[in-house]
Amino acid sequence: MRSAAPELAGPTCFCRDCLGDLDFAARRCGVCGSPRVVRHLALASLTLAHIDCDAFYATVEKRDNPELADKPVIIGGGKRGVVSAACYICRTFGVRSAMPMFKALALCPSAIVIRPDMAKYVRVGREVRHAMQALTPLVEPLSIDEAFLDLSGTERVHGMIPAKVLARFAREVERNIGITVSVGLSRNKFLAKIASDMDKPRGFAAIDQDEARAMLADKPVGFIFGVGPATQERLSQRGFRTIADLQRADEIELMKQFSTEGRRLWRLARGIDDRSVVPDRGAKTISSETTFETDIRDFATLEKMLWRMSEKVSSRLKTGELAGSTITLKLKTADFRQRTRSQSIHAPTQLAAKIFAISREMLAREIDGTAFRLMGTGVSALRPGSQADDTDMLDRRSAHAERAMDDLRRKFGQAAVIRGIAYDGPEKAE
Ligand SMILES: [Mg+2]
Numbered sequence: 336m337r338s339a340a341p342e343l344a345g346p347t348c349f350c351r352d353c354l355g356d357l358d359f360a361a362r363r364c365g366v367c368g369s370p371r372v373v374r375h376l377a378l379a380s381l382t383l384a385h386i387d388c389d390a391f392y393a394t395v396e397k398r399d400n401p402e403l404a405d406k407p408v409i410i411g412g413g414k415r416g417v418v419s420a421a422c423y424i425c426r427t428f429g430v431r432s433a434m435p436m437f438k439a440l441a442l443c444p445s446a447i448v449i450r451p452d453m454a455k456y457v458r459v460g461r462e463v464r465h466a467m468q469a470l471t472p473l474v475e476p477l478s479i480d481e482a483f484l485d486l487s488g489t490e491r492v493h494g495m496i497p498a499k500v501l502a503r504f505a506r507e508v509e510r511n512i513g514i515t516v517s518v519g520l521s522r523n524k525f526l527a528k529i530a531s532d533m534d535k536p537r538g539f540a541a542i543d544q545d546e547a548r549a550m551l552a553d554k555p556v557g558f559i560f561g562v563g564p565a566t567q568e569r570l571s572q573r574g575f576r577t578i579a580d581l582q583r584a585d586e587i588e589l590m591k592q593f594s595t596e597g598r599r600l601w602r603l604a605r606g607i608d609d610r611s612v613v614p615d616r617g618a619k620t621i622s623s624e625t626t627f628e629t630d631i632r633d634f635a636t637l638e639k640m641l642w643r644m645s646e647k648v649s650s651r652l653k654t655g656e657l658a659g660s661t662i663t664l665k666l667k668t669a670d671f672r673q674r675t676r677s678q679s680i681h682a683p684t685q686l687a688a689k690i691f692a693i694s695r696e697m698l699a700r701e702i703d704g705t706a707f708r709l710m711g712t713g714v715s716a717l718r719p720g721s722q723a724d725d726t727d728m729l730d731r732r733s734a735h736a737e738r739a740m741d742d743l744r745r746k747f748g749q750a751a752v753i754r755g756i757a758y759d760g761p762e763k764a765e
Contacts, residue, residue: 345379348372351502351539354495375541378520379496382487383612385519385527386501388463388480389536392420395459396449398513407446411436416626419451423536456480462512470500473612481531483524485612502539525560525608547606552579559603566596578604621657622665623647624711630669634702637710641698642691644712649687652714653741658683658723659714662693666701667709674701679716682724688733690714 346356350364351371363370375381388394392410397403409430410420418439421430428443440446460479467474470493473485486497493500501518508516517538519530526542529550533540542550551558556575557567573592575581581589581604589597602608623644631637652658660683666674676697684690694712 345496346499347376347378348374349378349499349502352506354499354503371539373498373502373539373541375498375543377543378498378541381520381522381541381543382485382489382497383521383523383527384484384486384497384501385524385531386467386482386484386504387517387519387531387535388460389515389517389538390420390422390426391460391480391514392451392456393422393425394514395456396452397422399455403447407443409436409439409443409446409448410451411439411448412450412626416628421446459512459514463508463514463516466504466508466512470504473614475612475614483527483612498541505537505539523606523608524610524612525603526606528560542606544606548582548604551604551606552577552582554578556581556600559600562600569593570600619717620663620713620715621648621651621655621659621717622663622711622713623651624665624709624713626667626709627707630706630708631710632702632704632706634699637698637702637707638695640710641694641712642687644710645691645694646687648690648712648714649685649737652685652717653720656720657717658685658720659717660684661714661716662690662697663713663715664694664697664701665709665711665713666698666707669706669708671708676701683716683718683722684714685720685723686734686737688737 348357348359348361349355349372350357350367350369351373352369353364353367355364355366357364357372359374359376361372361374363372393408396408396410405424407425407428407430408422409418409425411418416436418430418432418434418436420432421434421439425439425443425446428446430439430443430446436448440448456479463480464474464476464482467482467484471484471486471489474482475484476482484501486500489500490496495503498520501520505516505518508514515537517531517535518540519527519532520539520541521527521530522544526544526547530540530542531538533542555567555577556562556570557564558578562570570576570593575584581600584601586598586601589601591597593600625640625644660681661677661679663675663677666676668674678693678697680689680693690712698710
């Protein structure tokens with residue numbers, strides 16, 4: 336029986352373990368005894384979800400080595416690297432993702448450090464993705480381990496409300512894939528993403544629009560996605576420090592001061608977000624980057640690494656049947672300053688030789704004696720791979736060689752072609 340809000344259709348409270356309907360006031364499940372109860376008056380009408388794997392890389396490693404289960408585990412590289420993922424035990428010591436490794440190890444000296452096995456994480460991420468796609472075609476991945484799902488209109492297909500479909504999904508991922516996820520459920524992307532973070536790990540949280548204002552009020556403006564340090568500074572100069580400050584402001588006034596960004600902020604401060612779930616967009620950028628063991632100033636060394644990165648990016652583009660027309664080089668100096676340089680090309684490419692040639696030109700201009708601690712290259716403005724253009728006269732020879740190599744790899748496996756194509760760039764072409 337449902338004692339609360341009988342005018343609302345569908346359950347307002349259910350058990351995450353057996354999916355049985357419960358009284359709104361139930362503390363635990365009357366059938367299976369589980370305390371994992373989801374409760375929200377609007378539960379049956381919330382359809383937009385954000386699903387995020389919990390400490391993904393670390394959880395996968397723990398799955399594959401049960402001896403690690405109750406130990407602090409950090410996934411990251413080398414002494415100079417950064418933390419790619421920290422398990423929840425490590426997090427109790429204050430360790431966070433993207434933290435420099437030396438700092439993480441100072442906070443949690445007993446941590447077991449494991450080098451990332453990206454190929455494995457991509458495989459597991461893909462399994463999770465496929466399980467999501469069985470729930471709805473509207474799955475928009477944000478990264479390897481998180482995605483938005485629009486489950487509106489799926490109730491009849493599944494024979495249950497989206498909230499239960501998601502609880503069942505989380506249960507099945509645990510059983511079948513051996514990792515845990517957290518679910519955020521709401522009416523839009525912004526609030527769903529906030530919700531998935533509220534109850535981690537193994538979380539399930541629902542937020543409705545009318546709760547958003549109060550929940551957001553005390554958060555700093557930087558809590559809103561896309562509000563980086565520069566925007567925060569601009570907002571702060573005009574007296575906007577918390578989201579409550581934005582909530583008090585007049586929409587027209589904000590638009591006068593910050594143009595379209597002002598309107599966006601005014602709306603998001605109230606939890607209004609009209610962005611839809613776009614399944615085909617996939618990745619916006621395909622990139623590869625490395626934090627060096629020791630700082631590097633020297634062009635020849637960087638150039639060699641850049642070639643390997645270009646090959647990696649190219650191989651991901653080819654696997655994803657994508658091509659892109661903007662190449663971006665990213666550098667981080669020893670004192671943590673970031674330099675980002677982009678160049679657009681007239682036709683989309685997926686070729687390592689092309690990505691390398693453009694990135695290399697940009698790199699050459701940045702060599703000024705500065706020591707770098709990180710470098711990356713990426714391709715954006717992505718389109719279907721069929722639109723890639725190899726016919727550029729300068730490219731034709733290297734394109735042909737690269738395609739031939741790809742064919743060999745397809746036939747005989749990656750190991751058959753050890754070195755990739757020969758570099759035929761400006762240096763030797765002179
Ligand atoms: Mg995650």
